[in-house]
Amino acid sequence: MSSMGGMSMGSMSIGNGVPSMFALQQTYWAVVGSVIGVATIVNLINRLLYQNRLRDLSSTPAKPKSVFLRAYATATATFREISYVGFSPVPLGPLTIHFPPLGPILIILANLVTVLVLCFYGLDTSDVWEWENVGYRTGFISICQLPLIFLLAGRRNIIGYLVDMSYARLNWFHRWAARTLWLTSTIHMGFWFHDWGRYDYIAYQLTHDPLTKRGFAAWCILTFIVISSSAPVRKLSYEIFLLQHLVSFVGFIVAIWMHAPAEVKIWVWIPIALAVFDRVVRYAWGAYANIGIFHGKIARFSLFPHYATLTPFPGNVTRVTLNNPGIVWKPGQHILLTCHRIALFQSHPFTIASLPEDGRMDFFIRRRGGGTRGFEAIAKKGRSIEADHDVRCGPMFIEGPYGTHRPLRQFNSVVLFAGGMGATFVVPLLRDIVSAWKSEKGEEYHTPGNRLSATDRIRFIWAVKSRAEMRMFEPQIRTVLTDFNECRRLNPEFNKEIEMSIHVTRDKNSHIAPSPHDDPRHENSQTHIELFDLTTHSQNDSVKTMSPEKEREPDCEEHDCERPTVIQQEEHPNTGNRSISAPEQEHIGSDSGHSAAESTQLLLSNTNTSPTIHFGRPSSHMIIRKSLERAEGESAVIVCGPPGLADDVRLSVVALSDERAVHKGTGAQGIYLHVENFEI
Structure with missing residues (x-):
């Protein structure tokens, strides 16, 4: 690369009304700052909207009533419909490539277009005498991108705080911003090489010019960072990736600092300051x-x-429990957990599967590799030695909590999808809403300050491979149902609805393994009782619904049926339960081989309600449609699970949003979608 030293190139203009390179750098940050500013304003409006809905004493607090709120709802619904659009996954041999939705892609493309326009505005790349100007310009535009990359990388993230987005989501933008930097740096180097190539001067510059050697070293390090940060390489060993990423970052910053002239070194000092700030806050x-x-x-x-x-x-799976943790968290957040006894100098992100009022942090960790193997090995070894006691391990070190999303208590209807271990994220959200219902004060419910939740309906769907997996969240589900029944008992006017179903996607005949909660000596158990009575019902068996008082259609649509099963209901006069008969039986899913009328009921002690258990995959489209048809305000759809489930739910939300035509003046309310990825 050529020297940018000597006279101040940044303040010079090539004429014809083209701004100086300093001015172009400022333009880039004016654009970036404007985008962050708009997102910050939207975040503030959403926070005020949440408070407004809790203060609204009407029966439909989640429905916009003013002209401004209706206009805002229409605008956000239109934006969501565009940004949620997804693309079908592409199978590639044993792998499947899943694409991000359109919204993040448009943001990255907008950044790329902005950068390229600033790189080439007013320059004629076909003129060989302009190649030096292109080389200088692209160097200036490249280096001014560094602060954005570091702003997007920090865990204690300033942008994330302003726009209410977790560092895990911003990290995706961080990687693509780094790839944009690599592109402009390559253009910067390429034009200098192209210019020198006319005189066969490239080898001489790389050999004898210190500035060129430093610049080329910086480009090589950046290329290595981009390649090693790609998902296939990153997943080979995440611990090794983190270590080499830190070392590469230090080398890259040093090389850039030595390559850049004094007039632009500020763009190097800012990232260093951001990195130091992030580390100091995290360590403190x-x-x-x-x-x-x-x-x-x-x-x-x-x-x-x-x-x-x-x-x-x-x-x-191993459950890790920390009693009386030293921090407070919100449902759906995660922490970085470190245990040097298990994995020296390694920290891993785990979702907190409990609520702060539980007085403990619960994590459910599935064995995958590295430190997760250590947790399982210690737990099983300890149980084999002392069969009646859990194993104590530590000390544990926690960092966080991290993660954010819009509070779900502000939505009229909430649909929660969990796939396998995704329940660690979804179940606390379910419990939080029901906890708010329980805390609301009966007759004083319609007075200011006593509404804790605007949610009227919850639909919870959990897809598991085997029935044995349900043991993980047995106590939490029991707590939800007990609290729900308590609300109905204490408040005659309580009109909330909750419906829960569990879909077993593989084994129909597996047995439920004994749970530690069945042991009366366990700290969370008072008596030795059988909590789960799993019985396969035939098509004429009685199936208990979630809210016996509510008239509703059975969920035959929740299965992957080619067409809905015709279902008839008969009311049992003494119990209020309905018997469901199916004149026709439909095939569910390609791998289940069971009928739509087949279901299993989950009976929990001391409750009047129970979730139903089905065999086969859930149909997200029909489940969400049924919830939206009854919604009296904005709805939320939350999904955490495998990429296939997330893609399916996202496509369903986009299709139903378009079908409801919220942005076309029909008055239908919008849908907020949050997709929580497994990997941080």
Whole structure:
């Protein structure tokens, strides 16, 4: 690369009304700042909207009533419909490529177009005498992108705080911003090489010019970072990736600092300051969260008070429990968990599967590799030695919590999809809404300040491979149903609805493994009772619905049927339960081989309601449609699970949003979609 030293190139203009290179750098950040500013305003409006809905004393608080709110709802629904559009996955041998939705892609393309316009505006690339100008310009535009890349990379993220987006989501933009930087850096280098190539001067510059050697070294390091950050390489060993990424980053910054002239070194110092700020905040918060002296009574036990209880579960899953953690979190958030005894100097992200009011953090960790194998090995080894006791392990170090989404209590209807271990994210969201219902004060419900949730209906769907997996969330589901029945008992005017179903996608005949909660000696169990009575019902068996008082159609549409099963209902006069008969039986899914009328009922002690268990995959389109048809305001759809489930739910939301035509003046309300990825 050519020297940018000597006279101040940044303040020079090539004439013809073309701004200086400093001005073009400022233009880039004016565009970036404007986008962040607009997103920040939207975030503030959403926060005010949440508070407004909780203060609204009408029966439909989630429905916009003013002209401004209706216009805002229409605008956001239109934007969502565009941004949620997805693309069908592409099978590639044993792998399947899943694409991000259109919204993030448009943002990355907008950044790319902005950068390229600034690189070439007013320049004639066909003129050989302009090639040096292109080389200088692209160098200036490349280096000014560095702060954005570091802003998007930090865990204590300034952009994330302003726009209400987690660092895990921003990390995707971080990677693509880095690839854009690599492209402009390659153009920068390419035009200098092209110019020198006319005189066969490339080898001489790389050999004798220190500035060129430093620039080429920076480009080589950046190329390595981009390649090693691709998903296939990154997933080979995430721990090794993190280590080499840190080392590469240091080398890249050093090379860039040595290559850049003094007039643009500010664009190098800013990323360094951002990286230092992120680390200082993280370490300070980590010290507060993990040192016992800051947390009163737990300081008496240990300098590092977090010790975990490990419990093995079926399916190579280990439950890790931290009692009395030193931080507060929100449902759906995750932390980075470190145990040097299991994996030295490694931290792994795990979703918190409990609520703060539980007084503990629960994590369900499936064995995959690395540190997750260590958790399972210690849990099983300890159980084999002391069969009646869980294993204590530690000390544990926590960092976080991280993760954010719009509070679900502001939506009229909430549909929650979980696939397998995705329940660790979804179940706390379910519990949080029901907890708000329970905390609302009966007769004082319609007074200011007593509404804790605008949600009237919840639909929870959990897809698991085997029935044994249901044991993981047995206590949580029991708590939800017990609280729901308690709300109905204490408040005669309670009119909320909740419906839960579990879909077993593979084994119909597997047996439920014993649960630690069935042991009366376990800390969470009071009596030795059989919590799950799993019985396969024939088409004429009685199937209990979630809300016996509510008249509703049975969920035959929830199955992957080619056409709906014709179902008739008869009311049992004494119990209020309905018997469901199916004159026709439809095939469910290609791999289940069971009828749509086949279902299994999950009976929990001391409750009047129960989720139904089906064999086969759920039909997200029909489930969401049924919820939206009854919605009296904005709805939310949340999904956490395998990429296939996320793609299916996203496509369903887009199709139904278009069908409801919220942006065409029909008055139908919008749909908020949040897709939580498995990998952080």
